[in-house]
Amino acid sequence: MKLNKFRKKSPWILHYNTGGCNGCDIEILASLAPKYDIERFGALNKGNPKQADILLVTGPVTKRCKDVLRRLYLQMPEPKVVVAMGACGHGGGVFRNFYHVENGVDNIIPVDVWIPGCAPRPEALIDGIVEAIEILQTKSKEKEYIRNHNEIIDKLGAKDD
Amino acid sequence: MINLLITIFAPVLGGFVFGIERIIKARMQSRIGPPVLQPFYDFFKLMDKRAYIIHSLHALMGIMYFIAEWFTLAVLLLGNDLLIAVFFHVIAVLALVIGASSVRSPYSVLGGLRELMHMISYEPLMVLMAVSFYLITGSFDIKTILSFNGYPIFQMPLVFFAFLLVIPMMLQKSPFDIAEAHQEIIGGPEIEYSGPFYEAVYTGKWIEYIYVFTFVFLFGGNHYWLGILLVIFTFIFVNLLDNSTARLDYRKMVKFSWFVLIPLAVLNIILIAMWR
Numbered sequence A: 001m002k003l004n005k006f007r008k009k010s011p012w013i014l015h016y017n018t019g020g021c022n023g024c025d026i027e028i029l030a031s032l033a034p035k036y037d038i039e040r041f042g043a044l045n046k047g048n049p050k051q052a053d054i055l056l057v058t059g060p061v062t063k064r065c066k067d068v069l070r071r072l073y074l075q076m077p078e079p080k081v082v083v084a085m086g087a088c089g090h091g092g093g094v095f096r097n098f099y100h101v102e103n104g105v106d107n108i109i110p111v112d113v114w115i116p117g118c119a120p121r122p123e124a125l126i127d128g129i130v131e132a133i134e135i136l137q138t139k140s141k142e143k144e145y146i147r148n149h150n151e152i153i154d155k156l157g158a159k160d161d
Numbered sequence B: 001m002i003n004l005l006i007t008i009f010a011p012v013l014g015g016f017v018f019g020i021e022r023i024i025k026a027r028m029q030s031r032i033g034p035p036v037l038q039p040f041y042d043f044f045k046l047m048d049k050r051a052y053i054i055h056s057l058h059a060l061m062g063i064m065y066f067i068a069e070w071f072t073l074a075v076l077l078l079g080n081d082l083l084i085a086v087f088f089h090v091i092a093v094l095a096l097v098i099g100a101s102s103v104r105s106p107y108s109v110l111g112g113l114r115e116l117m118h119m120i121s122y123e124p125l126m127v128l129m130a131v132s133f134y135l136i137t138g139s140f141d142i143k144t145i146l147s148f149n150g151y152p153i154f155q156m157p158l159v160f161f162a163f164l165l166v167i168p169m170m171l172q173k174s175p176f177d178i179a180e181a182h183q184e185i186i187g188g189p190e191i192e193y194s195g196p197f198y199e200a201v202y203t204g205k206w207i208e209y210i211y212v213f214t215f216v217f218l219f220g221g222n223h224y225w226l227g228i229l230l231v232i233f234t235f236i237f238v239n240l241l242d243n244s245t246a247r248l249d250y251r252k253m254v255k256f257s258w259f260v261l262i263p264l265a266v267l268n269i270i271l272i273a274m275w276r
């Protein structure tokens, strides 16, 4: 029996806001509410990296958040997909080139799906999740590394790894 | 025969109960909710994740919880003492607590401690319930209780009432879902489990449903229709309570259990003993 066809039936989401304006988070909550109800498709908002499949990141990755973001990514067991939501997550959005932001999620962890908009509508979010599930099905359960992990650790100044 | 079947297929049955419960919960919030088979989809998906453990004792205790729960159910259903089943249930929960306290995550340790608080709130009541079954039917044996010609529910209504309010503690439902408070300590004892090991804990919870509802069924005596009605009533009542109340403090839970529920059960036992 091919088990990876069950991945599309129960995508568990870990949502992390790296310092955005909360507009995107409201849309995520709206998609859990009665009108859109993404639990119909088995998606749950888990809040725990060890049991999640999809890491849904919003916000421009501020100084305080960047090491936490990297750790959350490393704590998720494979297969996993990263979805960057909103203009902030893409390139900083309204916060671009501020002194304290990292200009987007892709500067820290590899992103698989981008959901454009500021804020994206719940339909766009659901579309992005569907896209992420398709990528999730093709991934293997081998350990994944962040590309140039050592450089990123140097940049973040993380010591106790 | 049917006892053996229920014991063997307990995870499947519990999965269905859990799926139905998720639908009921969604309908109460005017959502559509996941399909009935959703718990099994989760199960197969978790099987396909990379095995990722903290250390071997922690992972072992997750699996131990699952096995001990299943064993408890086997002891209960295959004709043994109610008391022995209750004590095996203690062992199952203890496995979870040991696993939770063996890691460095503060949420997990906190969850383990709160799980112990749960245990001191509901285990005395389980023992009292077994004792009152003994006083009424003259045996701790499940076969004798199920062939007892009478209505245990009418002789021990206070025990049933107390048990009804203890079920949310055993199944981690609001207002007593203190150990796995999803918004404050994100799952409590189960937070550090992932992939196949989380699956063991998750499935252990389904078996716990069957364990609890078996006790509810016993209240019907040999009137099985009454037992089934009680199970359905309890299921709906617990879900209503779960969706309409907020979480309490653990002190309130322990106080409520020791100052309200246990005295009620003891009062009922005294009345039964005087009546005989």
Ligand code: SF4
Pocket: A020, A021, A022, A023, A024, A025, A058, A059, A085, A086, A087, A088, A089, A093, A094, A117, A118, A119, A120
């Ligand atoms: S993308 Fe727009 S709505 Fe979303 S967090 Fe950034 S500023 Fe807010």
